[in-house]
Amino acid sequence: MESVKPILEFNKTCVSYTKQTMAVKYVSAAIDRNTITAIMGPSGCGKSTLLRAANLMHELYPNIRVDGEILLNGENILSMEPVDVRRRIGMVFQRPAPFPTMSITDNVLAGYALNGIRLSKAEREETVERCLKSVALWDEVKDVLNKKGTFLSGGQQQRLCIARALAMKPDVLLMDEPTSALDPIATAHIEKLMQELQKEVTILIVTHNMGQAMRISSKSMFMYLGELVEYGDTATMFSTPKDERTKAYLTGRMG
Template identity: 70%
Template sequence: MRLLELNRVCVSYTPGKNAVNNVSAAIGENTITAIMGPSGCGKSTLLRAINRMHELYPNVETTGEILLKGKNVLRMNPMEVRRRAGMVFQRPNPFPTMSIYENVLAGYKLNGIRLGKNEREEIVETSLRNVALWDEVKDTMNKKGSFLSGGQQQRLCIARALALKPELLLMDEPTSALDPISTNRIEELLLELKEQFTIVIVTHNMAQAARISDYSMFMYLGDLVEYDTTKQMFTKPGDKRTEEYLSGVFG
């Protein structure tokens, strides 16, 4: 059984017009899968459908199956889905009223889960070590998260998602608002995190996909055009549109 399976997934914001059209794919554990494609191709919508964040928009309709460990997330309680599939966004968004420490634990606090002191300390330390932020912030744990640099903030947001020990980590262009050095650090981080977590990342940076992902999806106008190992796709794309996109004919 694969960790995540998509079966004929369709998402529409306006009736009769699919933003994501009949997408089927399966994703295995401890891999990084990149979803690429020009803007408006439906890649963000597909990602958000996995933890049902797309339902925040009005009049969304979703059909098909999205199976997380064999259970259809579209039939689950959305809050449970989101706890099990963590998400990191384009812009770092630490909670401005919470300290770094509280930010890491925000998921527990917001879900009303009480933890003992030792447990809390342990979760904070592991999560921050996971994102290589521990050494940088361990002495300023009570400062507000918004005092950190952009790259640090984004790592904090990843730590916040990891703290809930998700089965899947969804990332929506997590480096697009960052400088190249911070981007680099996060990419290195993702390669390390792969050992413990499964990552699906949306990016419109092809080089990034090539650098970090094991598998790549190419989406165009809502369709999943191609899904293969990254190596295969970047060397021998199976579809003309993929080839054109990768060679910069459009994008």
């Protein structure tokens, strides 16, 4: 029964930047464990805003208000400490952002350093190897682990950032257009990687790329002007969209 219960659930989630305008309007959706769910929609539809709310990134900007509930295993994260939430919900950003002053090893272990958790040498080595292997970066960087992460190519940097997020063993991994700054080969690498990763972590990904959503996700959300227009099986949504707006977007008449 455990696998039936959703791991992450948006319940009438609203996000507003100003009192008048809502960027996300009453979104309700349940995300299944160990799946990849894609959030699609034209620019400015609120998809990144919704994703960032699930990591409490809005706490950084006092003018942003989030209402409703976001439940992680049934617990409302909006009333939890951001530090605890972010340890369980990892995030990968659009532009690869390895910490420029840290080596590859330190980048992978950054989450532990930032949480003040001390690891033994053996634990450190084990974590670095496990995480880099799970993003298929180990073979490429195992001899240069002490070099700065910024020396890597864009695709490698993004995989390093994914490894860094995985090192904290999160339940959910949020990805905000993780491949939009990468070339097609690096993109293919990361897409393949995500499909491997869904065995251990639930992935919620914002993407502009419909092909990408179709290739990797089992479920898709379509958002338009802050509303969740349609949410369902990716294959069904692409073949027989229920809403006229989804249809317009998928056929390229909108966005």
